[in-house]
Amino acid sequence: MSYVKFEQQGMVVVLTIDREKALNALNDQVLDDLNAAFDQIDQDYFRCVVITGAGTKAFVAGADIAAMSKMTRCEAVKFGQKGNELFRKIAKFPLPVIAAVNGFALGGGCELSLSCDIRLASENAVFGQPETGLGITPGFGGTQRLARLIAKGMAKEMIYAGTKIKADRAYQLGLVNAVYSQKELMPAAMKLANKIAVNAPIAVRASKQALNKGLQMNMDEAVVLEEQFFSSCFESCDQKEGMTAFVEKRKHEPFENK
Structure with missing residues (x-):
């Protein structure tokens, strides 16, 4: 280049x-x-x-x-x-x-x-x-x-x-x-x-998609889209580590993008 x-x-x-x-x-x-x-x-x-x-x-x-x-x-x-x-x-x-x-x-x-x-x-x-x-x-x-x-x-x-x-x-x-x-x-x-x-990549990227796509929709459609991205994060290892660390009052381990 x-x-x-x-x-x-x-x-x-x-x-x-x-x-x-x-x-x-x-x-x-x-x-x-x-x-x-x-x-x-x-x-x-x-x-x-x-x-x-x-x-x-x-x-x-x-x-x-x-x-x-x-x-x-x-x-x-x-x-x-x-x-x-x-x-x-x-x-x-x-x-x-x-x-x-x-x-x-x-x-x-x-x-x-x-x-x-x-x-x-x-x-x-x-x-x-x-x-x-x-x-x-x-x-x-x-x-x-x-x-x-x-x-x-x-x-x-x-x-x-x-x-x-x-x-x-x-x-x-x-x-x-x-x-x-x-x-x-x-x-x-x-x-x-x-x-x-340092934040969970899956969550950051899902947030970007929710913002970009949702801003082109009406509010009723956009919040349904957000629900989909929100729930999809619950299948990730990073979500489990992030929330577990919060409950246990400790710093989370580095997020692994999975």
Whole structure:
């Protein structure tokens, strides 16, 4: 993988988009590399994924405009499908995915962060969907995910007017969970990832599925879905150990994902 670094830190995978000279802009190769990186993750062992960008200026500054400017409509269809398939893969990935947004997260970069479960930002982070200023719409899920995460009116302003928001405003809107200095961002992301990693993987993954699927349903259907995931955990060794340890007032043994 030319443009994505794959690092193992305990039970956490850190994926770094490494195209720093181009502000980590997304082109076909970056999308392919990121897709391949997710395929390499051993879901039986790892518990959480952190995505970030190389350098201090950009998480991902957007898609590669120079490459897109020469695309035909048919080529644009294929590019849009590739990005959407990857970002859907990330959104539906069994392990929780954290975006550590260090700098610009514009266009496809903002959309990449939106496909993650949790977003943490550095103080210099900037989010935006500036596509209409280029004569196009967001193409990797921006028109759909943004309005599901923040107030619809603000999402529409960001898309229609290309309004960019800084980290503190993103926090106020609920787009990011927390804002850190650049130096503190990755340690904070790893701390959260490891906090997730020590919990029972079957329960965490079931919770992710319940959230993702349930939010697309009405409440009556969603609580039935939750009941199914809840009860399924009672067949696991981790549930038995976790509850037994609680009753016995001791620390549970490391969860084994079974």
